[in-house]
Structure formats: C-alpha cells, structure tokens
Amino acid sequence: MLSRVRPCAPTVKQSAAALARIDPVYYADHVRYHAGLEPASEQAHDLRELYTVFGKLTHQAALPRQTKVRYYNELIRTFARLDFGVYACTQPHLAQINGKLEPSTLKEVLLANPGRRWSSYEIFEQHRTSDPELKHIVLERLVNGEKADTEPEDIQISFFKAYNILKLEADSFADLGEESQKRLVTDFFALELDSYIASLPLDVGVRKQVLELPNLTPKQRLSLLTLDLPNSVLIENLVPIAGAGKLQTSENEKLMHQKLGSLPLLDPEKCATKLISLLEPLPQAAAAIAKARGFFLNKSQPVATAPPAASLDEIKFLIGAHETVRTGAAPVFVETASPQMACAKILLHAWTGSQDEALDEYNAAMARWGAETHASSRLVYCLVLAALLQSDVQLAQYIRKRAVDAGLVTKDVDRRVSDTMKAYGDLVEEKKDVRQGLRDQVLSTLVHLAETVET
Structure with a gap:
C-alpha cells in the first residue's frame, strides 16, 4: 500500500530513497x-542519485503524459544550475514521450550548459523557440564562447559558428554588448564573410567604431555602411566605396551561400549614388x-560653393590627370599650387613622355615644400614612378x-618605392x-593624392 504521507x-x-515509497x-x-540548495552545499553532490531515481520512476509511473512532461521540466529547471547532468539524464525520458522543454526550463539549461558535450x-536547435531572450543567450555563447572555452582559439568565431549566428533571427542581437559586436565583425572579416555583415543588425555606434579601424578594404567599409551613420562618417567613406570597383x-x-541559400548583395556604385543624393545638400561634402x-x-561635377576654391581646383586638376592616364584625354596643365598638384604633374609629364619637365617640376616643388616630410616623400615616390614609366x-x-x-622619405613610403621597383622588375x-x-x-596614386587634399 503506497503511503500518502508528505x-x-x-x-x-x-x-x-523516499521516491520509491x-x-x-x-x-x-x-x-x-x-530548490534553494546552494552549489557549495555537500548535498549538491547527492543530486545525481535523486534525479536518476526520479527520472526512472516517473518514466515507469502510471501518470498522464502531460504530468510527466511537467515533472521532467521541473526537475531539469530546478537542478540544472547545480548539476548539468540532470539534463543529460532526464532529456531522453522527455524525448520518449515527445515532450518539450518549456522556455523557462530551456533558459536554465542554456545558462548552465558548460559547452563540453553540446x-x-x-x-537550442533541439528545442528551438522564438523566445528572443533564449536566442540572445545562444548568440552570446556563439560570440563570446561557452563556459568551457578558455583559449582564444576556442572563443574565436569559426565558419560553423558564423553559420549558426546567421541562422538566428535579428532580434537576438538586441542586447549584445558593443565589444561582442565588434569582435563579431572582426571575426567575420577574418573569415572573409564581409557581405554577410551587412545583414547583421549592429548598433550604429559599433559600425562607426569599426569604420575607424585602419586598413579596411572598400568591401568591408561597404558592409558596415548604413545611412543612419553620422554625416562625417558617410563623407569619409564615400570615395573608398565609389572606388571599390x-x-x-x-x-x-x-560556401555560406550554398548553406543558407542567400547572399547579401553589396553594390558600391549604387551605395555611392545614394550617399551622394543624401550628402549633396551639405557644403562640407x-x-x-x-x-x-x-x-x-564618370558623372559631371556640379559647382560646389562651400570648400575653398583652391581645394576644388586641386581636386579638379587631379581628376583631369586621372582622366588623361585612364582614357588618353589631352592633358591640361595649370599653375602648381600644392605638393599634390606637383606630384600629379610629375606623373602627367612622365606619362606623356616629358621626363625633363617631370624633373623640373620635382626640383621646383622640393624647393618649396621639401622641408615637409610627407610632401617630400610623395614627391620622391612620384619621381621614382615617373622614371620607371620611362624605363x-x-x-x-x-x-x-x-x-x-638625405632623409627626404619616410620608411613607409620607401617600402612603397621598393614594392613599385619590384613590380617594374617583374614586368x-x-x-x-x-x-x-x-x-x-x-591611377591609384592620383586618387591617393586627392584624398590628402585639405578641404
């Protein structure tokens, strides 16, 4: 006779011991x-015995299916934080009766999961839910690593992790911290998954910070650019994106396209056109x-009124020089007003076969701006390139x-000179x-010179 004494x-x-009676x-x-047991309690070591017996007897008991599902959920939910083995031991019983983890139970399981076995x-995939809080917990683990992950290589986002991140719905990003978002972006960059960054609902502040990193490619910039960024950021990124090709x-x-069935389209020209439409009313743009x-x-340039006229004249001259080299258009020479213009004229003279004029331009520019290291470095590089154009x-x-x-060239520019001379040798x-x-x-040098013009 079973006792009903509590x-x-x-x-x-x-x-x-009591469960059987x-x-x-x-x-x-x-x-x-x-339920209030503390992890440090000695009794916590005895939990395996309790949940093992509980699972076995509940499975054998003549209880309604829904009651068993409720029991299993309560058992897992209560003890997962103390002994994660309760999930491994009890989940098979739940699966046998086609039971599911309740969201509150799944939350405790995810929070307690050390990440060694699963x-x-x-x-999450075994008990998939639309609950945004649970998706956020999973996203945190994908980005920041499991509890058992201690080495940097374990925490770093792999291709497989990136695939799982992309399968989570957008609202799971809502509370992901800024540092985690930044690491997510840089790890995607390392995996060369730039296009997929455009589909991630990143904070505007995070996009702005990552866009300030050095040596970003135009594709990486484009993947981060949204029209809600500050105008100053949009202006700064317009030229690199327009020139992405x-x-x-x-x-x-x-490979990700094959697995997901979708690939975000990055269109530099379309993006640049949108940026221009947005920025055109701004004088500083x-x-x-x-x-x-x-x-x-390759579109006509309307007259702008805000930047100094001299700056626009420099830019227009550099654009004209670029057009001459690119298409063979007749060169137009103007008075030299800056080191950038002098550099462009050196290249333009060499391109059109006037090496003596290139040397004269270099000497005159050195006399005016040679004391400025950045200016002298650019002039030296352009004269070397001009000489190589003439073989x-x-x-x-x-x-x-x-x-x-003579100390006229920086180490960075001298390395660039070396690379250019090697390229010449290979040719x-x-x-x-x-x-x-x-x-x-x-062509790229002329664009770079234009980027250094102060406006």
Whole structure:
C-alpha cells in the first residue's frame, strides 16, 4: 500500500530513497524541497542519485503524459544550475514521450550548459523557440564562447559558428554588448564573410567604431555602411566605396551561400549614388562628392560653393590627370599650387613622355615644400614612378638612394618605392609593357593624392 504521507524537509539522499515509497503525485515535492540548495552545499553532490531515481520512476509511473512532461521540466529547471547532468539524464525520458522543454526550463539549461558535450546552439536547435531572450543567450555563447572555452582559439568565431549566428533571427542581437559586436565583425572579416555583415543588425555606434579601424578594404567599409551613420562618417567613406570597383565573392561566402541559400548583395556604385543624393545638400561634402564622381562614377561635377576654391581646383586638376592616364584625354596643365598638384604633374609629364619637365617640376616643388616630410616623400615616390614609366631604372635607383640618404622619405613610403621597383622588375622579366603595367599604380596614386587634399 503506497503511503500518502508528505515527508518534511528531507535531505537529498532521503528524498532519493523516499521516491520509491510514495505516491507518484508527490514526486515533484522532492524536487521543490531542494530548490534553494546552494552549489557549495555537500548535498549538491547527492543530486545525481535523486534525479536518476526520479527520472526512472516517473518514466515507469502510471501518470498522464502531460504530468510527466511537467515533472521532467521541473526537475531539469530546478537542478540544472547545480548539476548539468540532470539534463543529460532526464532529456531522453522527455524525448520518449515527445515532450518539450518549456522556455523557462530551456533558459536554465542554456545558462548552465558548460559547452563540453553540446554547444548551446545544439541544445537550442533541439528545442528551438522564438523566445528572443533564449536566442540572445545562444548568440552570446556563439560570440563570446561557452563556459568551457578558455583559449582564444576556442572563443574565436569559426565558419560553423558564423553559420549558426546567421541562422538566428535579428532580434537576438538586441542586447549584445558593443565589444561582442565588434569582435563579431572582426571575426567575420577574418573569415572573409564581409557581405554577410551587412545583414547583421549592429548598433550604429559599433559600425562607426569599426569604420575607424585602419586598413579596411572598400568591401568591408561597404558592409558596415548604413545611412543612419553620422554625416562625417558617410563623407569619409564615400570615395573608398565609389572606388571599390567590382567586388569579389570569397570562397567562404560562396560556401555560406550554398548553406543558407542567400547572399547579401553589396553594390558600391549604387551605395555611392545614394550617399551622394543624401550628402549633396551639405557644403562640407562637396569635395568628397567631386572625387567620387570625377575619379570613379564618370558623372559631371556640379559647382560646389562651400570648400575653398583652391581645394576644388586641386581636386579638379587631379581628376583631369586621372582622366588623361585612364582614357588618353589631352592633358591640361595649370599653375602648381600644392605638393599634390606637383606630384600629379610629375606623373602627367612622365606619362606623356616629358621626363625633363617631370624633373623640373620635382626640383621646383622640393624647393618649396621639401622641408615637409610627407610632401617630400610623395614627391620622391612620384619621381621614382615617373622614371620607371620611362624605363629609366638607373635614375629611379639614384633618386631613391639620394632621398634616403638625405632623409627626404619616410620608411613607409620607401617600402612603397621598393614594392613599385619590384613590380617594374617583374614586368621587365615577364616582357610585359611597362607603361601599361604601371598604369594602375599611377591611377591609384592620383586618387591617393586627392584624398590628402585639405578641404
């Protein structure tokens, strides 16, 4: 005869022993008795005995299915924080009766999961729910690592983790911290999943901070750009995005496309056009718009009134030089008003075959701006490039040596000189047209010069 007497305040061991002697309707009482148990309590070590017996007897008991589901949920929900083994032991019983974890139970399981046997995402997939709080817990684990993850390589987002992150709905990003969002972006960059960053609902502040990182590619910039960013950020990124050209899809992006069935489209020209429409009323954007249109979008430049006239004249001259090199248009020379213009004229003279004029321009510019290291470095680089355009490698080597000895060139620019001379050597060795082979370097140098014009 089963007793209906309710035991009072038993120990965990006593509860485990009592279950076999009491009516199954009171099983859950022996879970609740220990709901306030602390992890440091000695009784916590006895929980395995209790939840093992509880699961077995509940499975065998003549109880309605829904009662069993409720019991299993309460058992897991109560003890998961103390002994995660309760989930591993009890979940199979729940699965046998097609029971599901309640959201409150799943929350405790996810919070307690050490991540050794199952990742938090794997558990979430087994009991998938639309609850945004639970999705956020899973996202935190995907981005910041499981409890068992202690090494940086364990925490770093892998391709598989990135795939799972992208499968979570957007609202799960709502409370992800800024540092976590930034690491998410940089890890996606490392995986060459730039295009997918555009689909992540990142905070505007995070996008702004990441856009301030050095050495971002145009594709990375484009993946972060949204029209709700500050105007100053949009202006700064307009020219790099306009000049992005045709974007390449990485191998990881292709693989992710196969797995997800979608790939966000990044269109530099379309984005640049939208930016120009938004920024055109702003006087401070006129110079950036002029560069974007003149160098990359091949559209006429309306007259701007805000930037100093001298700055716009410099930009227009650099755009004209770029057009000459790019299309063969007749060069137009104007009075030299800045080191940038002098550099462009050096390249333009060399491109049109006037090496003596290039040297004269260099000497005159050095006399005016040679004391400024940045200016002298640019001038040296452009004269070396001009000499190489004329296949005068001895002159290029002489210019470089004299400049280094005189301290006229920074280490960064000297490395760039070295890279350019190597590129020239490769062209000669491969018997390719030097002028056409160096054309892209001339064009990119003219764009870079325009970016340094103060507006």
